Amino acid sequence: MKEKNPWHMPVTIIISVIGVIAIVALVTVAVLQNKPLHQKYKYGIVLDAGSSHTALYIYQWPAEKDNNTGRVEQTHSCKVKGKGISSYAADPWGAGESLTVCMQEAKQQVPVKRHHETPLYLGATAGMRLLNMENSSASDKVFEAVEQALQRFPFSYQGARILSGQEEGAFGWVTVNYLDDRLEQGLETTGALDLGGASTQISFVSDKYDGSESPSNSVTFRLYGNDYNLYTHSFLCYGKDQALRMALAYQTQLGPRTISDPCFHQGYNVSKEYSELYNSPCVSDRKPNGPPVTFNHQGMGNFQQCQEVVKRIFNLTSCKYSQCSFNGVFQPLLQGPFGAFSAYYFVMNFLNLTDTSTPLETVKDKLTQYCATSWAQIRLEHPNVKTKYLAEYCFSGTYILTLLTEGYNFTSESYSNINFIKKIKGSDAGWTLGYMLNLTNMIPAEAPDSPLLPHTGYVSIVTVMALLLFLLFILSLRPLWLRCSKRPQIV
Numbered sequence: 003m004k005e006k007n008p009w010h011m012p013v014t015i016i017i018s019v020i021g022v023i024a025i026v027a028l029v030t031v032a033v034l035q036n037k038p039l040h041q042k043y044k045y046g047i048v049l050d051a052g053s054s055h056t057a058l059y060i061y062q063w064p065a066e067k068d069n070n071t072g073r074v075e076q077t078h079s080c081k082v083k084g085k086g087i088s089s090y091a092a093d094p095w096g097a098g099e100s101l102t103v104c105m106q107e108a109k110q111q112v113p114v115k116r117h118h119e120t121p122l123y124l125g126a127t128a129g130m131r132l133l134n135m136e137n138s139s140a141s142d143k144v145f146e147a148v149e150q151a152l153q154r155f156p157f158s159y160q161g162a163r164i165l166s167g168q169e170e171g172a173f174g175w176v177t178v179n180y181l182d183d184r185l186e187q188g189l190e191t192t193g194a195l196d197l198g199g200a201s202t203q204i205s206f207v208s209d210k211y212d213g214s215e216s217p218s219n220s221v222t223f224r225l226y227g228n229d230y231n232l233y234t235h236s237f238l239c240y241g242k243d244q245a246l247r248m249a250l251a252y253q254t255q256l257g258p259r260t261i262s263d264p265c266f267h268q269g270y271n272v273s274k275e276y277s278e279l280y281n282s283p284c285v286s287d288r289k290p291n292g293p294p295v296t297f298n299h300q301g302m303g304n305f306q307q308c309q310e311v312v313k314r315i316f317n318l319t320s321c322k323y324s325q326c327s328f329n330g331v332f333q334p335l336l337q338g339p340f341g342a343f344s345a346y347y348f349v350m351n352f353l354n355l356t357d358t359s360t361p362l363e364t365v366k367d368k369l370t371q372y373c374a375t376s377w378a379q380i381r382l383e384h385p386n387v388k389t390k391y392l393a394e395y396c397f398s399g400t401y402i403l404t405l406l407t408e409g410y411n412f413t414s415e416s417y418s419n420i421n422f423i424k425k426i427k428g429s430d431a432g433w434t435l436g437y438m439l440n441l442t443n444m445i446p447a448e449a450p451d452s453p454l455l456p457h458t459g460y461v462s463i464v465t466v467m468a469l470l471l472f473l474l475f476i477l478s479l480r481p482l483w484l485r486c487s488k489r490p491q492i493v
């Protein structure tokens with residue numbers, strides 16, 4: 003009878019077990035060492051103090067990617083109840099108070115241990131620009147009240163200020179292109195069209211624009227290793243609420259008691275005050291002499307005639323540059339796709355006109371039909387829409403088409419390059435994200451060094467190497483097995 007080597011099996015088993023344990027240990031250490039830690043986030047808060055309302059946005063990004071490479075995304079937004087802070091000129095403390103509900107919400111949303119390091123910014127746009135022009139001490143008082151209110155919260159308060167129109171345009175462009183991953187990848191950029199209540203911005207990169215003609219419209223950036231020469235312009239008073247005032251001012255210049263407005267629906271009839279209509283620097287110098295206290299604002303519902311009225315608020319003739327948009331403002335040749343957001347989206351979405359593959363003529367036909375619908379019918383069809391918004395959509399749609407085609411020179415062809423958008427990948431399109439990215443240096447000028455290998459590649463290589471080592475180890479023990487197997491065996 004053959005006697006089996008008593009060492010053979012146990013030695014092999016022990017070696018195999020040790021080998022397997024070693025591999026598992028090696029791979030585990032490699033994985034744990036390199037695995038992203040349990041995701042921790044950092045936060046930033048921006049308050050957009052617009053002319054019509056204030057909105058609060060909370061952004062977050064992975065804490066360990068503080069070196070500018072992490073994706074920043076919007077996690078929460080809060081619409082402040084009531085009007086914009088510029089409407090609190092007569093009650094500045096009310097402006098501060100109005101923010102507290104959304105600020106409380108922010109306290110709940112951001113983890114307590116991150117509160118003290120979370121930057122908090124407030125940026126005010128055209129409403130405060132106008133108030134500051136009209137009454138700078140009232141504007142200062144509103145800021146004072148707002149600052150005091152914000153400083154009561156446990157965040158890292160970084161200040162409240164008025165953004166210039168150029169900043170508003172440029173940061174809106176940064177937001178859109180950052181969210182679309184166009185900056186990091188160095189892709190062709192998207193232009194940004196922003197329509198607010200009191201101002202409107204157009205920003206885009208054009209090969210034909212190097213900043214030499216009308217340098218005040220030029221903003222240069224170096225982002226992720228690429229240089230951008232951005233054309234941007236903000237038209238104060240051409241946000242949709244102030245544009246409506248200008249259209250009404252044009253129709254009331256002789257101080258009538260009644261106007262028949264083609265931009266409002268037939269059957270609309272509301273008494274409005276002259277003092278209220280002309281209470282804005284956009285129209286105050288055009289107030290008729292000794293008008294009655296009120297006028298009857300009656301609707302007529304005629305798109306074509308409305309467009310004629312709207313055209314009157316644009317100066318389309320004077321231009322001292324090679325080419326202009328309107329009011330003598332330089333604008334290079336339009337180029338590339340455009341994202342149109344804020345009121346562009348609200349209005350076109352309501353009117354079911356966000357599909358820009360629809361020919362411009364068809365869009366005009368639809369608007370003609372919509373404007374011609376009676377006010378009674380419109381109210382019946384949209385019982386849940388705020389009356390103020392509802393009454394103005396015929397004007398707003400007409401204004402948007404006129405601004406785009408007559409103002410910015412979009413044609414039937416280039417109109418289809420416009421995308422009406424509200425959000426991109428869950429974050430609202432607007433200037434706030436670009437503003438925060440800039441202030442926190444979250445977009446590097448140079449492209450960050452990418453790791454040699456992605457995490458999964460690294461783990462696979464470590465695993466293969468460990469297996470190879472194990473194989474070599476087993477093979478190196480071959481002489482031992484041979485010796486063991488040559489021992490005399492009892493047969």
Ligand SMILES: Nc1ccn([C@@H]2O[C@H](COP(=O)(O)OP(=O)(O)OP(=O)(O)O)[C@@H](O)[C@H]2O)c(=O)n1
Pocket residue numbers: 051052053054055086127128129197198199200201202241242243344345348349391398
């Ligand atoms: N469902 C909605 C919501 C808002 N609006 C209009 O859209 C404009 C608000 O756009 P927004 O970007 O919020 O403007 P503000 O930030 O308030 O204005 P600005 O940037 O000019 O200061 C206002 O005219 C408001 O009446 C609308 O027509 N329909």
